Amino acid sequence: LFQGVRQAQWLTKTKLVxxxxxxxxxxxxxxxxxxEEHEERVKQAISHARLWDTVEPAxxxxxxxPVLFEDLIHICRLMSMKYPSLTKRMLSRNYKIAATWExxxxxxxxxxxxxxxxxxxxxxxPVASKEEILATEAHVLETFYPISPTIDLQEVNVYRxxxxxxxxxxxxxxxxxxxxxxxxxxxxTDRFRPEQLRAKMLMFAFGNALAKAKVLYGxxxxxxxxxxxxxxxxTDGQLFQFMVFQLNTTDLVSSDGIKNLVWVDSDQNLYEKAxxxxxxxxxxxxxxxxxxxxxxxxxxxxxxxxxxxxx
Amino acid sequence: xxxPGGRRLLWSGRRWLSQAEPAVSPQPPxSPQPPxSLYPPIVASATAKSKAAKQxxxxxxxxxxxxxxxIEEKLRLYGLLQRPKYVVYPQTFALNADRWYQSFTKxxxxxxxxxxxxxxxAKAPAAAGVIPAAGTAPQPGAAAPAPTRTAEAxxxxxxxxxxxxxRALACDALLQESFYQHKRRPVLYRSQEHTPGPxxxxxxxxxxxxxxxxxxxxxxxxxxxxxxxxxxxxxxxxVVVHGYRKGRIDPVRFxxxxxxxxxxxxxxxLPQVVPLESDLGDVPVIDHKPSKLPxxxxxxxxxxxxxxxxxxxxxxxxxxxxxxxxxxxxERLVKxxxxxxxxxxxxxxxxxxxxxxxxxxxxxxGFWSEADVTRPFVSQAVVTDGKYFAFFCYQLNTLALTVxxxxxxxxxxxxxxxxxxxxxxxxxxxxxxxxxxxxxxxxVRFLLNRPKEL
Numbered sequence: 001l002f003q004g005v006r007q008a009q010w011l012t013k014t015k016l017v018x019x020x021x022x023x024x025x026x027x028x029x030x031x032x033x034x035x036e037e038h039e040e041r042v043k044q045a046i047s048h049a050r051l052w053d054t055v056e057p058a059x060x061x062x063x064x065x066p067v068l069f070e071d072l073i074h075i076c077r078l079m080s081m082k083y084p085s086l087t088k089r090m091l092s093r094n095y096k097i098a099a100t101w102e103x104x105x106x107x108x109x110x111x112x113x114x115x116x117x118x119x120x121x122x123x124x125x126p127v128a129s130k131e132e133i134l135a136t137e138a139h140v141l142e143t144f145y146p147i148s149p150t151i152d153l154q155e156v157n158v159y160r161x162x163x164x165x166x167x168x169x170x171x172x173x174x175x176x177x178x179x180x181x182x183x184x185x186x187x188x189t190d191r192f193r194p195e196q197l198r199a200k201m202l203m204f205a206f207g208n209a210l211a212k213a214k215v216l217y218g219x220x221x222x223x224x225x226x227x228x229x230x231x232x233x234x235t236d237g238q239l240f241q242f243m244v245f246q247l248n249t250t251d252l253v254s255s256d257g258i259k260n261l262v263w264v265d266s267d268q269n270l271y272e273k274a275x276x277x278x279x280x281x282x283x284x285x286x287x288x289x290x291x292x293x294x295x296x297x298x299x300x301x302x303x304x305x306x307x308x309x310x311x
Numbered sequence: 312x313x314x315p316g317g318r319r320l321l322w323s324g325r326r327w328l329s330q331a332e333p334a335v336s337p338q339p340p341x342s343p344q345p346p347x348s349l350y351p352p353i354v355a356s357a358t359a360k361s362k363a364a365k366q367x368x369x370x371x372x373x374x375x376x377x378x379x380x381x382i383e384e385k386l387r388l389y390g391l392l393q394r395p396k397y398v399v400y401p402q403t404f405a406l407n408a409d410r411w412y413q414s415f416t417k418x419x420x421x422x423x424x425x426x427x428x429x430x431x432x433a434k435a436p437a438a439a440g441v442i443p444a445a446g447t448a449p450q451p452g453a454a455a456p457a458p459t460r461t462a463e464a465x466x467x468x469x470x471x472x473x474x475x476x477x478r479a480l481a482c483d484a485l486l487q488e489s490f491y492q493h494k495r496r497p498v499l500y501r502s503q504e505h506t507p508g509p510x511x512x513x514x515x516x517x518x519x520x521x522x523x524x525x526x527x528x529x530x531x532x533x534x535x536x537x538x539x540x541x542x543x544x545x546x547x548x549x550v551v552v553h554g555y556r557k558g559r560i561d562p563v564r565f566x567x568x569x570x571x572x573x574x575x576x577x578x579x580x581l582p583q584v585v586p587l588e589s590d591l592g593d594v595p596v597i598d599h600k601p602s603k604l605p606x607x608x609x610x611x612x613x614x615x616x617x618x619x620x621x622x623x624x625x626x627x628x629x630x631x632x633x634x635x636x637x638x639x640x641x642e643r644l645v646k647x648x649x650x651x652x653x654x655x656x657x658x659x660x661x662x663x664x665x666x667x668x669x670x671x672x673x674x675x676x677g678f679w680s681e682a683d684v685t686r687p688f689v690s691q692a693v694v695t696d697g698k699y700f701a702f703f704c705y706q707l708n709t710l711a712l713t714v715x716x717x718x719x720x721x722x723x724x725x726x727x728x729x730x731x732x733x734x735x736x737x738x739x740x741x742x743x744x745x746x747x748x749x750x751x752x753x754x755v756r757f758l759l760n761r762p763k764e765l
Binding site: 041044045047048051052053054055066067070071074077078081086087090091092093094095096164166167168170171172173 | 476480483484487490491492493494509513516517519520521523524529530531533534535536538539541614616618619620622623624741
């Protein structure tokens with residue numbers, strides 16, 4: 001998307017809030033969760049993904065990005081020792097989403113394979129209070145006249161307006177919890193830039209929430225009693241973007257009224273540099289191999305988003 | 312020094328000459344030892360075309376590997392010389408491949424699984440007491456879950472896992488992959504990646520997460536998806552057939568390059584099943600050349616790899632999961648009138664993959680064919696095609712398979728394995744019909760395996 005998150009906001013009628021919502025921050029700050037113990041394991045996970053995983057000296061991004069993601073999810077899943085309700089989650093890869101909506105007489109839709117989704121049996125409780133939702137009424141969506149908001153979207157003839165969560169009815173893990181996006185192309189130009197990645201995350205989170213809302217409450221546009229919350233995390237192996245999206249209304253035709261909300265925490269580095277081969281200047285090792293600049297806060301946020309909804 | 316890097320003979324010869332003087336001079340005149348000779352030690356030549364020279368070169372190579380400063384250096388020297396070698400594929404269509412692989416790796420195959428320790432065996436029947444189908448539970452108090460629960464708690468072990476929950480997890484994973492999720496049609500001849508692959512990943516990851524409270528080893532484990540496992544070894548002798556080295560006697564070299572679907576690596580080793588020197592059977596002897604299997608030779612890098620490099624703290628293996636590819640599916644073998652080869656496929660996969668993994672783990676600890684293992688290395692594997700599961704447990708007792716070291720070596724590697732059994736009958740209309748508890752308990756028992764002190 002050209003304008004990045006601003007364009008996505010207009011298309012999904014959303015208000016942006018910087019930083020993560022208070023319920024997630026309270027999980028991070030809660031000392032009872034003891035997130036510090038996992039630092040050692042996270043460092044091992046990063047070293048494994050970036051340094052030790054292949055026979056070659058330095059694995060490529062296509063290889064280490066998914067491996068890092070799998071290792072971090074493995075560490076998060078092992079937390080179900082402490083919180084038994086975490087077992088009620090299921091990952092699904094290669095699933096397809098379809099959602100359609102109208103936005104000021106333009107028909108938009110989100111379709112296709114997106115990322116890896118984590119489903120849970122129980123929905124995440126709404127993050128924003130009622131007052132905040134009502135306050136969004138006053139917020140005006142920013143437009144970027146004269147550029148039309150649909151400028152770089154692909155125009156396609158559709159014959160079926162499809163709304164599909166990707167799963168059949170009766171699926172026990174019916175609530176989408178978190179979406180994961182891995183930018184793992186080797187060449188930098190094939191990867192999304194952080195701004196575009198955030199926009200992609202927003203669009204797909206919105207698509208998932210909308211499809212779920214249409215399944216739960218029907219296709220009529222209305223303001224939702226129980227807002228639906230979907231989280232998403234995007235990474236390229238080093239930089240992490242966190243997002244919590246709350247769908248308050250499916251009435252998207254007009255630009256007034258209650259808006260949806262999104263909390264974004266962008267560009268969190270998990271580590272500064274991963275040195276695969278020791279740097280040697282004039283026959284003296286200046287930088288031995290290892291991980292430099294590890295920041296534990298990023299993993300704490302990852303874990304907090306994972307635990308959100310069950311704690 | 313005009314000695315290029317690869318020719319170790321030349322520089323060793325020079326070093327041998329120049330080291331003569333320091334060996335002679337620092338001899339105190341009043342030492343009780345006999346006076347050292349003024350002449351350098353008389354040993355065989357290092358560069359001549361003679362058997363003694365070849366022997367000396369071999370000894371020098373072994374000395375270099377023994378005194379290597381680090382494990383990476385040892386592995387590098389071990390696989391330094393590249394020559395054509397037989398590439399052994401664990402998943403193969405060759406007939407009776409499991410007997411051939413047993414002879415290559417000096418493995419005894421014992422049908423059935425090793426008897427587990429009493430506490431682990433009591434766990435599953437005690438857990439089975441929770442549900443009505445108790446079967447032949449040896450525990451007397453298995454009917455009432457409460458007394459067994461207190462007995463377990465006083466024994467200090469973690470409370471046994473809730474079987475109903477685990478079974479629900481397995482059924483959910485199966486249903487999600489095969490029924491609930493909207494998927495396209497499977498690509499031609501790649502249907503194993505479409506449903507059984509994701510099902511296996513989902514099943515194992517959720518089971519590991521739920522069982523980590525009962526098995527602290529799993530809490531420190533590392534899960535790999537589609538890792539690479541390689542091992543290179545020598546076994547037996549042959550005459551070089553053609554080329555400039557024609558007529559020379561060479562060791563037969565083998566290389567396994569394996570890609571299990573899923574692998575669990577742990578920081579502590581699994582306990583041994585039987586003592587190191589036990590003899591549980593005979594290794595099949597095959598009089599033919601390995602190329603008759605069919606097995607083909609290639610020359611490339613000699614890799615030894617367990618899934619991650621030496622620096623990883625999780626350097627021991629716990630369980631591997633293998634997925635049978637589409638080429639070797641049951642239906643295809645039945646159509647080709649090869650029903651008896653179905654079990655052979657599973658066994659060959661189990662033996663070859665587990666030998667490669669355990670031997671690579673042993674090499675990561677510094678053992679090799681000249682420095683044989685001092686403790687047995689144990690790992691487990693589950694080979695499946697999505698519906699039928701076969702379980703294998705391997706104990707590596709010896710790495711000494713080369714011609715000289717195998718002569719006085721009474722130890723044999725042991726592999727226990729089961730026949731393949733279905734986990735469920737059919738999935739229809741959102742429910743799993745005919746779920747087989749026995750196979751599922753065996754899987755859970757495999758994942759709960761841990762050293763005694765934990």
